[in-house]
Amino acid sequence: MKQxxxxxxxVIDLRSKIDELKKxxxxxxxxxxxxxxTLETRLExxxxxxxxxxxxxxxxxxxxxxxxPTTLDYIELLFTDFIEFYGDRLFGDDEAIVSGIxxxxxxxxxIVGHQRGKNxxxxxxxxxGMPHPEGYRKALRHMKQANKFNRPIISxxxxxxxxxxxxxxxRGQSEAIARNLIEMAGFKVPIVCIVIGEGGSGGALALxxxxxIHMLENSTYSVISPEGAAALLWKDSTKAKQAAESLKISSxxxxxxxxxxxxxxxxxxxxxxxxxxQASYIDQVLSDxxxxxxxxxxxxxxxxxxxxxxxxxxxxxxxxxxx
Amino acid sequence: xxxxxxSKKKKYASIPSEKxxxxxxxxxxxxxxxxxxxxxRKEMNKNLQVCPNCDHHHQFSAEERITSLFDEGSFSExxxxxxxxxxxxxxDYEDKLEKDRKKTNLNDAVVTGKGTINGFxxxxxxxxxxxxxxxxxxxxxxxxxxxxxxxxxxxxxFIIFTAxxxxxxxxxxxxxxxxxxxxxxxxxxxxxxxxxISIMTNPTTGGVSASFASVGDYxxxxxxALIGFAGRRIIEQTIREKLPEDFQTAEFQLKHGQLDKxxxxxxxxxxxxxxxxxxxxxxxDN
Ligand SMILES: [Zn+2]
Numbered sequence: 001m002k003q004x005x006x007x008x009x010x011v012i013d014l015r016s017k018i019d020e021l022k023k024x025x026x027x028x029x030x031x032x033x034x035x036x037x038t039l040e041t042r043l044e045x046x047x048x049x050x051x052x053x054x055x056x057x058x059x060x061x062x063x064x065x066x067x068x069p070t071t072l073d074y075i076e077l078l079f080t081d082f083i084e085f086y087g088d089r090l091f092g093d094d095e096a097i098v099s100g101i102x103x104x105x106x107x108x109x110x111i112v113g114h115q116r117g118k119n120x121x122x123x124x125x126x127x128x129g130m131p132h133p134e135g136y137r138k139a140l141r142h143m144k145q146a147n148k149f150n151r152p153i154i155s156x157x158x159x160x161x162x163x164x165x166x167x168x169x170x171r172g173q174s175e176a177i178a179r180n181l182i183e184m185a186g187f188k189v190p191i192v193c194i195v196i197g198e199g200g201s202g203g204a205l206a207l208x209x210x211x212x213i214h215m216l217e218n219s220t221y222s223v224i225s226p227e228g229a230a231a232l233l234w235k236d237s238t239k240a241k242q243a244a245e246s247l248k249i250s251s252x253x254x255x256x257x258x259x260x261x262x263x264x265x266x267x268x269x270x271x272x273x274x275x276x277x278q279a280s281y282i283d284q285v286l287s288d289x290x291x292x293x294x295x296x297x298x299x300x301x302x303x304x305x306x307x308x309x310x311x312x313x314x315x316x317x318x319x320x321x322x323x
Numbered sequence: 324x325x326x327x328x329x330s331k332k333k334k335y336a337s338i339p340s341e342k343x344x345x346x347x348x349x350x351x352x353x354x355x356x357x358x359x360x361x362x363x364r365k366e367m368n369k370n371l372q373v374c375p376n377c378d379h380h381h382q383f384s385a386e387e388r389i390t391s392l393f394d395e396g397s398f399s400e401x402x403x404x405x406x407x408x409x410x411x412x413x414x415d416y417e418d419k420l421e422k423d424r425k426k427t428n429l430n431d432a433v434v435t436g437k438g439t440i441n442g443f444x445x446x447x448x449x450x451x452x453x454x455x456x457x458x459x460x461x462x463x464x465x466x467x468x469x470x471x472x473x474x475x476x477x478x479x480x481f482i483i484f485t486a487x488x489x490x491x492x493x494x495x496x497x498x499x500x501x502x503x504x505x506x507x508x509x510x511x512x513x514x515x516x517x518x519x520i521s522i523m524t525n526p527t528t529g530g531v532s533a534s535f536a537s538v539g540d541y542x543x544x545x546x547x548a549l550i551g552f553a554g555r556r557i558i559e560q561t562i563r564e565k566l567p568e569d570f571q572t573a574e575f576q577l578k579h580g581q582l583d584k585x586x587x588x589x590x591x592x593x594x595x596x597x598x599x600x601x602x603x604x605x606x607x608d609n
Pocket of ligand 1 (some may be wrong): 355356358359360362374375376377378379
């Protein structure tokens with residue numbers, strides 16, 4: 001059983017009750033089949049109600065679920081011949097980011113992505129998926145190679161943010177992020193970015209400038225964590241739920257704000273309920289993206305990227321001559 | 324050991340009493356934020372808001388920056404009339420904007436335009452930290468993007484003075500996307516051979532330091548400016564360690580190889596002129 005989240009407790013409770021009755025029917029002479037059928041109908045309805053009406057804070061919980069599949073899970077299911085490469089050639093290797101080459105449906109690609117840990121020990125090695133400058137510079141080194149050898153870049157975004165540490169600042173966290181943004185802006189190969197968990201601020205964006213940006217249904221993408229926003233706005237981090245709503249961080253919000261291209265559906269209850277099914281959903285969107293982008297020549301690709309980003313943001317231009 | 328503790332404690336600067344603060348007449352006098360000395364406001368204004376005693380660089384408005392930098396009458400402003408649309412319908416945001424518009428007489432946290440510096444024509448973006456802490460939302464991103472495009476089409480250098488706490492929270496992910504939007508514009512500009520000079524002033528942090536502020540062909544800063552990605556308090560909470568006093572200052576960044584040079588405000592025009600001159604001579608026949 002996967003770890004249950006607060007909002008799905010009623011589903012879990014009902015499901016275990018059904019299991020209990022089933023066991024009872026099997027182990028004794030009492031026939032409870034009709035009760036079980038009734039409860040199963042109710043469960044189906046309850047699941048639809050709960051999972052069909054997730055609020056932003058519920059989605060934050062799913063996006064942060066400890067069993068949520070990571071970059072390496074998807075790499076294994078979607079690509080062949082993946083080889084991971086290490087190091088930024090300047091300071092060290094940062095395991096909060098994985099990077100390497102592989103084949104996607106027989107064609108060479110470069111893959112970069114944030115990497116969370118699977119358990120506490122793993123998370124310490126991976127620094128909870130929060131990169132230092134060397135992580136971004138490693139990814140950049142590989143993306144530059146992709147550009148040189150004309151391979152599409154596929155990026156998986158999954159981080160709470162760039163690591164806020166002393167050493168990270170000393171080694172130029174700002175510059176590392178800024179450099180990635182500007183370099184990704186200019187690569188002459190297709191870049192497809194997929195937010196698979198949390199898209200936390202600049203640390204997420206540093207792998208996130210691309211031609212197509214997709215989000216898994218329950219993932220989030222935000223300028224600041226809901227807790228951080230609540231602390232700043234209301235001096236109360238427990239109002240994170242409220243902040244999650246105001247900040248508009250769900251895939252549906254980002255689609256509406258014209259920031260992302262596609263929402264990739266998730267299995268009922270979240271990606272962790274069926275990783276293979278989730279990978280197949282990603283596969284469909286990714287292959288469509290690459291097929292579309294492959295048709296553009298380099299000039300068209302850059303022009304389209306510029307048009308995409310130029311239109312981001314909403315403002316009002318007042319006519320000074322009116323009045 | 325105990326003695327050390329006491330002698331250290333004495334080094335803490337004394338906080339001026341409430342009474343001392345009240346003794347300064349509003350408007351006429353100004354207390355230096357560096358050395359606490361009291362000056363005539365006029366005197367400080369004339370000295371580009373730099374303390375004559377301790378060299379502390381005080382907040383400088385976009386207007387003051389323009390006056391101090393551009394040849395008289397040469398500056399013309401672009402896109403003055405773009406205002407925020409409150410795209411997320413964020414609670415209380417419009418009131419805050421209105422308050423800052425009244426306070427600063429600006430429509431948002433950046434002024435863009437073109438002018439000449441000792442005869443050299445440049446496009447410029449000057450952030451003003453008095454407006455929403457100089458934070459970047461859709462308006463700031465759009466105005467900077469347009470200024471860079473204007474510089475590209477006119478083939479003139481682009482100079483940006485940053486002063487910003489980072490991305491503007493009230494515009495959510497759209498603020499974050501202004502980092503990529505300006506980056507794409509800068510890439511177009513720089514790939515076409517354009518010269519970009521970034522001057523980080525106090526403060527340049529978060530999403531602004533992690534985007535255009537850090538990717539100039541030259542990255543400069545004013546003395547003492549706070550420059551960094553994450554906030555001091557968040558870092559201290561994360562690493563459970565007290566940070567050194569000079570952490571994230573311009574001088575700290577220079578020492579760590581993150582800046583080309585720290586330039587005092589009084590030398591800004593002269594230094595920029597020299598750089599513009601060297602760049603404009605590029606490719607000419609000897
Ligand atoms: Zn002073």
